[in-house]
Amino acid sequence: MPEETASNPSATPHPAAPLSPSPPPPVDYQQLGDSFIEKDFYQLAEEAYSRGLATSPPPSIDRRLSLLLRRATARLELGAFKPAHRDAAGVLTILVSRDSLALENVSLSPTWKKEALLPRAQAEEGLRLLPVALASYEEVLSLESTDKEAQDGRSRVLRRLKEAEQADYDSAELFRLGLDVHSHPRQEAADFLGSWKVDKIPGRGGGRGAVATRDIKPGELLLVEKAFETVYPWEVEDGDIDGEIVRSIMRRLEEDGSLARGLMSLYAGPGYPSPMSPPAGLSFATKLESNVSASLDPGRIRGICEYNCFGASPVLPASTSIAPSSSSPTALYPRAAFFNHSCAPNAVWRTYSDILVLRARTVINEGEEIFHSYSAAIPGTQTHRKALEKHFEEGRCLCDLCEAEREDGSEERRTLLEGGRYEELQALVREEQAGGGGTAKEEVKAYVEALEATYKLRQEGEGRLGKLKPALHAAYHLFAEASWSSSIEEGLKWELAAIEAQGGVLNPAAAISFSPSSPPAPSPSPTADDPLLLASSIYNSTLSTMQLLLCAMRSQQAGHRPQAIRRWVQLAVENECILGGGGEAGRRLWEAQYGDMLERMGLEELLRDVCWR
Numbered sequence: 081m082p083e084e085t086a087s088n089p090s091a092t093p094h095p096a097a098p099l100s101p102s103p104p105p106p107v108d109y110q111q112l113g114d115s116f117i118e119k120d121f122y123q124l125a126e127e128a129y130s131r132g133l134a135t136s137p138p139p140s141i142d143r144r145l146s147l148l149l150r151r152a153t154a155r156l157e158l159g160a161f162k163p164a165h166r167d168a169a170g171v172l173t174i175l176v177s178r179d180s181l182a183l184e185n186v187s188l189s190p191t192w193k194k195e196a197l198l199p200r201a202q203a204e205e206g207l208r209l210l211p212v213a214l215a216s217y218e219e220v221l222s223l224e225s226t227d228k229e230a231q232d233g234r235s236r237v238l239r240r241l242k243e244a245e246q247a248d249y250d251s252a253e254l255f256r257l258g259l260d261v262h263s264h265p266r267q268e269a270a271d272f273l274g275s276w277k278v279d280k281i282p283g284r285g286g287g288r289g290a291v292a293t294r295d296i297k298p299g300e301l302l303l304v305e306k307a308f309e310t311v312y313p314w315e316v317e318d319g320d321i322d323g324e325i326v327r328s329i330m331r332r333l334e335e336d337g338s339l340a341r342g343l344m345s346l347y348a349g350p351g352y353p354s355p356m357s358p359p360a361g362l363s364f365a366t367k368l369e370s371n372v373s374a375s376l377d378p379g380r381i382r383g384i385c386e387y388n389c390f391g392a393s394p395v396l397p398a399s400t401s402i403a404p405s406s407s408s409p410t411a412l413y414p415r416a417a418f419f420n421h422s423c424a425p426n427a428v429w430r431t432y433s434d435i436l437v438l439r440a441r442t443v444i445n446e447g448e449e450i451f452h453s454y455s456a457a458i459p460g461t462q463t464h465r466k467a468l469e470k471h472f473e474e475g476r477c478l479c480d481l482c483e484a485e486r487e488d489g490s491e492e493r494r495t496l497l498e499g500g501r502y503e504e505l506q507a508l509v510r511e512e513q514a515g516g517g518g519t520a521k522e523e524v525k526a527y528v529e530a531l532e533a534t535y536k537l538r539q540e541g542e543g544r545l546g547k548l549k550p551a552l553h554a555a556y557h558l559f560a561e562a563s564w565s566s567s568i569e570e571g572l573k574w575e576l577a578a579i580e581a582q583g584g585v586l587n588p589a590a591a592i593s594f595s596p597s598s599p600p601a602p603s604p605s606p607t608a609d610d611p612l613l614l615a616s617s618i619y620n621s622t623l624s625t626m627q628l629l630l631c632a633m634r635s636q637q638a639g640h641r642p643q644a645i646r647r648w649v650q651l652a653v654e655n656e657c658i659l660g661g662g663g664e665a666g667r668r669l670w671e672a673q674y675g676d677m678l679e680r681m682g683l684e685e686l687l688r689d690v691c692w693r
Contacts, residue, residue, distance in 0.1 A: 107131075113132065113150055116154075130151060149167070163335065164199060164203040165368065169196075197220045200216050204368075205237055243272065244270035254267060265310070267432060271306060272304040277291055288358075292444045298614065298615055302427055305413045310325075326385050340376065364414045386470065411434055416438065421451060422453065423455075427451060442616075454468060454471065461494060484537075488535055505558060509558060512562075521563060548582070557578040579624050582617045586651075587612050613654040613655055624655055628648055628651045633682070636683075636686075
């Protein structure tokens with residue numbers, strides 16, 4: 081065989097020449113993107129449509145229109161409203177370029193225009209450009225009056241415009257959705273600016289604050305604001321919620337540079353130059369005509385977040401004691417950031433998911449600065465100092481209340497508050513309530529007297545701070561708890577003292593009765609204009625409403641006169657009207673928040689007799 085092979089070279093096997101590889105079939109990026117849309121993979125869908133638009137040679141005009149519209153849809157689902165608007169506007173630009181369309185014999189179908197106008201309107205709504213969105217929805221309906229998405233969009237925008245123009249919000253619905261924050265982490269409500277302006281504040285070293293532009297009544301709406309950015313703990317895998325909100329804001333500013341100018345007007349800390357002037361009208365909305373890019377300093381964004389973000393907890397039903405920390409987001413509210421801190425604020429805020437609502441707590445005079453509180457901790461405690469240390473040197477708050485507290489026995493008071501005695505007494509009261517008998521009342525009384533003795537300079541009811549002494553609130557409430565079994569009248573007295581210690585201010589005409597034998601005092605009728613409560617409580621404000629309802633129930637159990645019982649209910653209603661708003665929306669919010677408690681207390685019928693302000 082070797083010889084044969086050698087003499088016959090043709091018999092030697094040779095490998096076949098390789099064939100040229102077949103080119104892969106072209107990817108249909110539109111079809112690929114559509115498959116991702118069906119699976120709710122919107123990020124992948126956006127990338128597929130983008131690749132389809134970037135192919136070489138460029139896609140035909142009709143394919144380009146289709147890819148742009150599909151990408152706009154994906155971007156709307158991702159909340160990327162500015163890019164979605166660019167895509168929809170791009171389609172409309174192509175449709176009006178008749179010369180380029182004529183080159184490829186593309187017809188100007190009305191369907192194309194409607195299909196581009198709808199995502200444009202939805203993007204404008206997402207960007208909170210309500211009048212512009214309304215015009216776009218109406219243009220869609222002019223082409224097809226039965227379009228359900230356009231009809232629904234128009235209705236939503238009209239509702240938002242009514243909220244902004246009339247301060248008419250469905251507080252009960254915001255509350256209801258906010259209870260299930262995992263399902264409704266972000267809500268929709270129009271931004272509202274009340275009667276205040278940003279101005280330089282004398283004595284604050286050139287710093288700014290919010291100043292009333294007219295006299296404002298308790299409960300009046302000052303601000304409703306949707307967060308510029310919100311991050312919830314469950315949305316962050318590594319637990320770095322503070323870092324994630326900085327990254328989220330950076331991504332948003334990279335996507336829409338027109339937003340940077342407004343955000344740079346916020347304070348970023350002592351390491352940065354004074355911020356720019358606030359934008360005209362305090363508008364932090366995008367500018368559609370602007371496609372500018374912004375030069376971003378991550379350190380400055382981090383400083384803005386550190387000094388201005390809210391750790392907001394949801395408003396809960398009265399039957400719930402505290403908000404679960406796993407549901408509390410970090411959120412940036414640019415307009416709310418212009419309000420300075422006070423531990424004796426004249427305004428109070430609540431959040432419903434990512435919507436912040438700020439109301440006047442008491443009368444605010446024209447030209448007076450408006451404050452809200454950055455911390456719910458009792459002034460002078462270590463917790464309070466820790467919460468405010470980034471805003472004040474060593475956490476030394478400079479508000480009127482803290483100055484007064486420091487001048488009047490603050491160290492003695494802090495020792496009593498932080499020594500653990502309150503917790504011991506609280507456990508003792510609970511134990512006696514369960515078993516009966518004991519020395520709890522006497523021991524709590526001694527604790528109350530020791531706390532009261534630390535106030536040597538401030539007399540009750542004197543000056544702007546009045547009876548506001550937050551350190552006494554919990555002690556008075558505990559004394560009331562220890563007193564119910566022996567004397568309901570004494571319990572009522574101390575419960576009311578607890579309300580006043582945390583900022584509640586009674587109208588002198590209220591004439592609250594603690595005794596069933598007291599004659600009925602002259603009083604406003606249930607329809608009188610004069611309120612019984614002139615200022616709501618500051619700390620644990622929902623708890624104050626619950627305490628007033630408890631007083632109504634105890635007063636009823638004691639056989640007090642109906643007029644006296646009714647006053648307690650009316651005080652509770654007025655406290656909540658200041659905190660949550662009055663009117664029909666306030667009434668429904670009241671029922672949602674306190675309905676179960678009223679039913680358990682047997683106070684539903686009595687509530688119907690009380691004027692809802």
